[in-house]
Amino acid sequence: MRKMRRKGLASMAAQTVASTTNSVDLGPAAALSCRECGHRVPLGPVFACEECFGPLEIAYDFSAYDTEELRKQIEAGPANIWRYAPLLPVPADVADKPNINPGWTQLVKADNLARELGVTGGLYVKDDSGNPTHSFKDRVVAQAIEAARAFGFTTLSCSSTGNLAGAVGAAAARAGFRSCVFIPHDLEQGKVVMAAVYGGELVGIEGNYDDVNRFCSELIGDPAGEGWGFVNVNLRPYYAEGSKTLAYEICEQLGWQLPDQLVVPIASGSQLTKIDKGLQELIKLGLVEDKPYKIFGAQAEGCSPVSVAYKAGHDVVRPQKPNTIAKSLAIGNPADGPYVLDIARRTGGAVEDVNDEQVVDAIKLLARTEGIFAETAGGVTVGVAKKLIENGLLDPTLTTVVLNTGDGLKTLDAVAGTGLSATIRPNLESFREAGLA
């Protein structure tokens, strides 16, 4: 049954390809290639292999690049992800097109946090709250915009429970697309406002997030969805490549060096797998020296299917029903879970999880030591980094990068208990009485 639906989608999408890919210019992107069986198809708005239903990803032709020329070109590029245009599925003149232009966020040398955690080898926080809508989603949506433009789509869409809705709304507005985003109808008012302010259609679906997703799949196969690019469905192969830019930036910001260890959050697992892909590309292109690196995956205990599978030594991931404050990571059935397990094991990393209390503590720890106010997802990665040091899996003498993928302003509830340290009358006597002098 599931296979049939996927096959239906794949062939429908393939039909669309035929009429749209003749003149597609997406730079070095040469084709789509199945991650499972290697079957190649032309670039188009397809996401599942017509042979084996495996996920399609971008295959590149980087053969013409000279390492030193490429490095110079990148370094002379704009202070955003388009400095890496030669490595992404986008046209060479992408920086001149209207887009949200995320990236080149700060890699913060976190010396205060390092001291608290006992890290001596150099600790860095890659702080993606600096993106235009303050989450890493801007990176992937910016890619989807360029693919949507290439394929002639006019409406940009997605299902979302938060960050992605805002990222799509903002990017669509800038780039001149209509947007229509689907969310569960009972989302918190604050999140609705953040997504609605960009003026696109924001449609509440009577049902939960799974119902929203199911409806979106139906819409893609219906004539009503013609001309619609769903950033994380029929544009997913392009969209997902945006996460590679995290790997590129981290290495360039370290002076074109691989870090020894990375701690990356896991929602669908796509981000972690694309970071690994990005690091491998840099090695193959000669932009960094080849050396071992370890990738660690971070989950919240209340949604830890990959962590559970990792610890049990399984190759497959058993779905969970999420129950955690880290809602942006709360995907109970992560599509790329098995690939994450592969990468953690191959690189000598691990997958770990922390409970909600540890998430909140880690948010406060990061804010107190580095002045970075992270979303709950950032609490997960910092909390997991701490736990991995404590249980000896993360080596504190090595260079370590921890990702913060979102902004604390979006998950204020998590730290709602934080408040005034004192209340005083407006005079010095009251100030002294409070012990503040």
Added chain:
Amino acid sequence: MRKMRRKGLASMAAQTVASTTNSVDLGPAAALSCRECGHRVPLGPVFACEECFGPLEIAYDFSAYDTEELRKQIEAGPANIWRYAPLLPVPADVADKPNINPGWTQLVKADNLARELGVTGGLYVKDDSGNPTHSFKDRVVAQAIEAARAFGFTTLSCSSTGNLAGAVGAAAARAGFRSCVFIPHDLEQGKVVMAAVYGGELVGIEGNYDDVNRFCSELIGDPAGEGWGFVNVNLRPYYAEGSKTLAYEICEQLGWQLPDQLVVPIASGSQLTKIDKGLQELIKLGLVEDKPYKIFGAQAEGCSPVSVAYKAGHDVVRPQKPNTIAKSLAIGNPADGPYVLDIARRTGGAVEDVNDEQVVDAIKLLARTEGIFAETAGGVTVGVAKKLIENGLLDPTLTTVVLNTGDGLKTLDAVAGTGLSATIRPNLESFREAGLA
């Protein structure tokens, strides 16, 4: 009475200077100079002239700079305000010290907004919501941090009702200072959380913002305040210089050219006067070609003392009791009001205001056209730009830059009415019925 208090403060502060300025290295900053009478004093934590009580500002020695070498040095610098270290009161190695590193925010070419407003000469939004704590305050606090370090202060403080508290808390945490921020005790819980999360002391004062300020002035003169740097009081001359970086970045991002017109928000008026100072410096240094530019000031109608004075042709500003949703601009007695009037008149600009409804409309307009979700202050500048075009004061055929100084996530209440465009059941029939196909 007022004079006496100011004189008292000035001489107290001067005492502190004597013991701290012997070995101060703040780069090109040569001295403090009174804006009114030109009296010079050594660099130190003073803010009022001991001769005439006028405001002190930084006097620089730029005489050794070669224009082309300076330009190259800047362009090779980091993607933050420290690329302009040679023009700021900071040591040359500032980029290596722990600080929040704001700036180099996007100058967005706002073609969609230009179309709606009828601007043909090129319209840009300088989007300072991309700073670490998502407001321009990070620029000024980053300067204050370096001054505090130079003067040996160990506690960083301020009075605040919002953005500044978060900026001080974050920067102090990163840079290793204790922080103690004073706010009115009845501030909204969300704002308290945003300021408290960085773990510094956050003290509620039983009283309004004026009471908080009065208390801070008392504390500066008391032994209990020894070692305390109040970013916008005894560190104000250094702090204020951070706003110059907006002028530098705008010109560099335009390809080392002056814009023809700028629309700048007015709270105390300091930002606008320092942007003018920054533009003048670039002209004198030969980094941009000298040509006329116009600076327009923007206020909310509910706090429009400078706009009222401008329209009445007055040189002085009559204080108002603020009542507007644009709380980050709600300073009823703006210290730099008279200087703003001077600059608007000298450059051929103007000062205008918009009401709260127009502020909200402008927030939505900017979000809908450019995908930028601005704080109410950004609604004020965009709304004023629109009004100035309508009343013929702003020339739509000229290159125009509008400032957005903060993030919409901090003033969600302003657009709380924004919501779902439709609610449907999770099927195509319901989708079609809602007219979304």
